[in-house]
Amino acid sequence: MNHWLSILLPVYNVEAYLSECFASLLGQDLSGVEIIAIDDQSTDGSFLVLKNFAVSGQFDMRLLQHAENQGVSAARNSLLDAATGDYLWFLDPDDVLAEDAIRQLKQIIDLHSPDLIMCDFKRWQPDLVRQQARENHLASFGGPSGVLLSDGELLFKGLYQKGRLHPWSKISKRSLWDKSLRFPEGRCFEDVSVMPKLALRVKNYFYQDTVWIHYRQRQGSIIATPSLKKIEDMSVSVSGALDEWLERYPHMNSAARSAFNGFCIKVYIKAVKDLAKINQLKPNILSTHRNHFYENVKTDRLGLTLGFLSNGNAIGLWRLMKAFRYL
DSSP states (O other), X not given: OOOSEEEEEEESSOHHHHHHHHHHHHTSOOTTEEEEEEEOOOSSSHHHHHHHHHHSSSSOEXXXXXXXXXXXXXXXXXXXXXXXXXXXXXXXXXXXXXXXXXXXXXXXXXXHOOSEEEEEEEEEOTTSSSOOGGGSOBOSOSSOSSSEEOOHHHHHHHHHHHTOOOGGXXXXXXXXXXXXXXXXXXXXXXXXXXXXXXXXXXXXXEEEEEEEEEEEOOTTOTTTSOOHHHHHHHHXXXXXXXXXXXXXOTTOXXXXXXXXXXHHHHHHHXXXXXXXXXXXXXXXXHHHHHHHHHHHHOSOHHHHHHHHHHTTOHHHHHHXXXXXXXX
């Protein structure tokens, strides 16, 4: 059977959330949709839950399993190798799809056949009785919605303006993912590294400013507890992105550069805060992260300040002021 969409689930120790995730899939129009889940040697009952769903007959589903735990990047790479759909959508198994999301996605693909589709999401904390209003709708792209676009610099700017580089808010053509584009294994914040590389391959794209994903916030996630390795992974996740884009757009407009610089400052401030949390805000360690930052933005404090001022990037300027103490 030909599949127009592959939904890809990397699974590790999420037994408590899988039923909600699959319930949200069951409520969709899944005609021509394959679901591929891979268990990364969970130590809870995740694999058994997946197996029950796979044999239930409710889904066109394949179940894979790693021989040993390899991490989320390796799981995503195995899913990429196994997928057969024209489009790919990574879904974290503790999240849920919003009602009617797949039908809306199919409608956009039938009309426009874009290389990349981006959607919005809701930050979801089901354990809280009352959700904060600002959590209800978060944009993944800073650009026009509802139209087919082909401006590469606008794509770069819009992605970094919002800083939502997670793979689950992006649906892309499988043809973009050749063997040279894979998630870096053994690293955290791998999506921050990979999504700009994917975007660089895109000829046209479509942004739908509708919530299609309910993103669960929970304790015990990969980024919840900082460590020196995680902080280092976060800092280097941005490395090389600007270099690659400048090869394509050597005269990139200042608004796009300003959005990227603002994102880099946000990452740097987060690194400083996390280092302080684990009592590692030491001169030699801070110097390493400062060097990462300046290598990424390819300018100095004055250049950053003038760039934010000339583009009216008040948020970027505010973040820069916060970071001055450590720059």
